[in-house]
Amino acid sequence: MTVLLSGDTAACFSDAVTINGGRIVIREAGSYIFSGTLTDGQVIVNAGDTDKVQIVLAGVDMTSAASAAIYSLAADKVFVTLADGTENALANGGSFAAMDDNKIDAVIFSKTDLTLNGTGSLTVTSPAGHGVVSKDELTITGGAYTVTAASHGFAGKDSVAIAGGSFAITSGKDGIHAEHDDDAALGFLYIAGGSFTIDAQGDAISASGALQIDDGSCALTTGGGSAGAAMKSGDMMGHFDPKSAAAAEDSASTDTTVSCKGIKAGGALAVNGGTFTLDTADDAVHAGGDVIIAGGMWTIRTGDDGIHSDAAAVIRAGTFSIPYCYEGVEGQSVTIEGGTLDITAYDDGINAAGGADGSGKDFGFGRPDQFAADENCFIIINGGSITIVSDGDSIDSNGDLTINGGTLDLTCNGNGNTAIDTNGSYTNNGGDLTTNDGSEAGTVGMGGGHGGMNGEKPFGGGKRGEPETQPK
Numbered sequence: 001m002t003v004l005l006s007g008d009t010a011a012c013f014s015d016a017v018t019i020n021g022g023r024i025v026i027r028e029a030g031s032y033i034f035s036g037t038l039t040d041g042q043v044i045v046n047a048g049d050t051d052k053v054q055i056v057l058a059g060v061d062m063t064s065a066a067s068a069a070i071y072s073l074a075a076d077k078v079f080v081t082l083a084d085g086t087e088n089a090l091a092n093g094g095s096f097a098a099m100d101d102n103k104i105d106a107v108i109f110s111k112t113d114l115t116l117n118g119t120g121s122l123t124v125t126s127p128a129g130h131g132v133v134s135k136d137e138l139t140i141t142g143g144a145y146t147v148t149a150a151s152h153g154f155a156g157k158d159s160v161a162i163a164g165g166s167f168a169i170t171s172g173k174d175g176i177h178a179e180h181d182d183d184a185a186l187g188f189l190y191i192a193g194g195s196f197t198i199d200a201q202g203d204a205i206s207a208s209g210a211l212q213i214d215d216g217s218c219a220l221t222t223g224g225g226s227a228g229a230a231m232k233s234g235d236m237m238g239h240f241d242p243k244s245a246a247a248a249e250d251s252a253s254t255d256t257t258v259s260c261k262g263i264k265a266g267g268a269l270a271v272n273g274g275t276f277t278l279d280t281a282d283d284a285v286h287a288g289g290d291v292i293i294a295g296g297m298w299t300i301r302t303g304d305d306g307i308h309s310d311a312a313a314v315i316r317a318g319t320f321s322i323p324y325c326y327e328g329v330e331g332q333s334v335t336i337e338g339g340t341l342d343i344t345a346y347d348d349g350i351n352a353a354g355g356a357d358g359s360g361k362d363f364g365f366g367r368p369d370q371f372a373a374d375e376n377c378f379i380i381i382n383g384g385s386i387t388i389v390s391d392g393d394s395i396d397s398n399g400d401l402t403i404n405g406g407t408l409d410l411t412c413n414g415n416g417n418t419a420i421d422t423n424g425s426y427t428n429n430g431g432d433l434t435t436n437d438g439s440e441a442g443t444v445g446m447g448g449g450h451g452g453m454n455g456e457k458p459f460g461g462g463k464r465g466e467p468e469t470q471p472k
Contacts, residue, residue: 005036005062026053029075033083038062040093045112047075057122058083064107065093072110073100080108082120082143091125105151106133114156115139116165124148130155131171138178140165140194152177153198158186160207166195173202173258175220180208184267191216203261204280210289211265216274223260223281226324229303231346261286262302269309271296271318283308284325291331293318293339305330306343315339315384327351328388332376333399336406338383348396349388349410352377373424374398381406381431389413393421394435400424403431410435 003012003024010019016028022041026032029051034043035058042064045053053075062069069090072078082088090107102111107126114134116122121144124131131147131154132138138156141163147153153169154160155177162176169175175198180187187208193215198204204220205211223229260281263269269287273295278284284302285291291309294316300306306322306329307313313331318339322328328343329336332354343349354377377399383406388394394410395401401422408431410419419435420426433440 001030001032003032003034005034005038005041005060007037008039008041010036010038010041026055029053031056033058034062035059036061040065041069042067043070045070045072045075045078049074049076051075052077052079054079054081056081056083056118057086057088057120059086060088060090062089063091063093066095066097067099068092068096068104068106068109070108070110071104072112072114073102075112077113077115078110079115079117082116082118082122084119086120087123088120089123089125092128094127096129106130106155107149108132110134110136110138113137113139115141116143116145117141118143120144121146126150131169134158137161139163145169147171149173152202153200155179156189159188159190161190161192162194163192164194167197169196169198169200171198171200171202173200174206175200175202175204176206177203178207178209178211184209187266188212189265190214196220201260202258203264204278206259206261206264208266210267210269211263211287212270212272213263213274214272218263218274219277220262221279222262223303225279226281226301226303229260229281231303232326262300265289268292270294276300278302280304287311290314292316298322300325302326307331315341327392328390334379334397336381336384336386338406340385341387343386343388343390345388345390345392345394347390347392349390349392349394350379350386350396351393352379352397352399354398373400373422375424378402378424380404381408386410388419390419391415391417393417394419395421397422397424401426403428403433405429405431407432408434410440412437412439 001014018025025044031054033056107124113136124147126149130151131149133155135157137158138160144166146168148170150172152173153171153175160178178189188210189207191213196218199221262278262280262284265287268289269291271293275297277299280302283305284300285307288310290312292314296318298320300322301324305327306325309331312333314335316337320341322343328345328349330351334352379397379401381403386408389411391413394412412419418439420439
């Protein structure tokens with residue numbers, strides 16, 4: 001069925017479509033091919049619960065002054081297909097007026113499962129809200145998308161799954177966002193491939209649940225990039241000023257800055273491959289659960305941590321260039337199986353921390369022997385090539401450090417820190433290890449707990465956008 005848009009109205013010779021001025025309502029399952037220009041109007045899908053509706057955009061320029069250009073109210077599934085070789089544009093005029101019981105706040109807004117596909121292109125402009133939103137599952141299998149949105153670029157409640165396509169996203173909040181408030185098993189995000197250029201004032205790619213990336217090319221900038229972030233003070237032994245620390249904590253507790261992370265998961269995060277260029281004000285890679293990276297080419301510049309896990313950080317393979325960061329790799333535990341890491345850190349290069357009581361808090365400041373080992377924290381290095389230049393400790397474990405293999409070249413710039421610093425045991429079972437301060441011989445700094453988890457850094461307050469006493 002063909003729908004021809006023409007100025008302030010449209011024409012369609014089908015009983016399945018009703019047209020009232022610029023309001024076009026699709027009431028039955030089927031495929032509907034749209035072309036032409038609609039200066040102020042809206043396509044509404046209001047079909048049966050088992051109906052599948054395909055909207056084909058074949059040269060469409062549509063604006064809705066005060067609502068969504070495409071609104072899927074009821075159906076089983078809705079597909080928006082970009083016809084081969086066509087250029088399409090959808091826009092909101094700058095406001096979203098209430099029209100039913102739903103809060104419509106995106107140029108494409110769906111209360112049903114939504115799939116975007118095809119080989120054409122789509123430009124989405126949303127000066128007052130999101131670009132594309134599904135309140136169920138959002139799936140994208142192809143197409144070229146240019147999205148400019150005041151809020152999120154793409155958002156799915158149950159999930160976001162992307163198999164391919166190219167994406168140029170400029171967003172006032174997150175670039176790609178999956179979030180479910182009520183079910184921890186949902187709100188997950190999966191990327192199998194695609195090309196992503198994202199400039200976000202929030203997180204670039206964010207999931208409240210699990211997040212997995214198998215392949216793709218990602219150029220991600222958040223919060224204006226690392227150059228716009230205020231780097232926190234480093235891990236300076238013997239220079240603790242409780243007054244300045246208290247002032248920093250007070251400042252952090254009132255910080256309302258939004259999260260500006262590159263790739264963020266509330267649950268576990270897994271990356272199996274891809275090419276990543278990240279320039280972020282906050283952590284470049286961050287997870288509330290385990291982070292497992294099994295490959296990829298990585299270039300990271302960040303005003304905070306390069307790779308951060310609130311639980312276990314595991315690197316199995318990949319090439320990592322991190323020339324600018326607060327800490328390179330941080331987790332409650334860190335395991336490195338292989339790969340190449342080249343890290344220049346303002347504080348610690350690799351840090352395993354969580355506080356000896358598991359709270360993420362250090363016991364205090366002063367003599368090194370006031371710090372106890374945390375059995376939940378450890379660093380294990382089984383292989384890989386690791387080069388670290390740090391102002392803090394090059395490798396810092398609040399528990400044990402075990403090196404079973406690999407090549408490590410560690411340079412600590414002093415400031416009361418050491419290349420190797422542990423609160424627990426230190427064992428080298430065969431790694432090729434050199435340092436600039438002789439700490440590879442086993443005379444290590446004891447009490448390297450200053451770089452605690454969850455942003456518990458001295459003098460500098462919490463992570464960007466979060467009080468230092470709160471989990472990230």
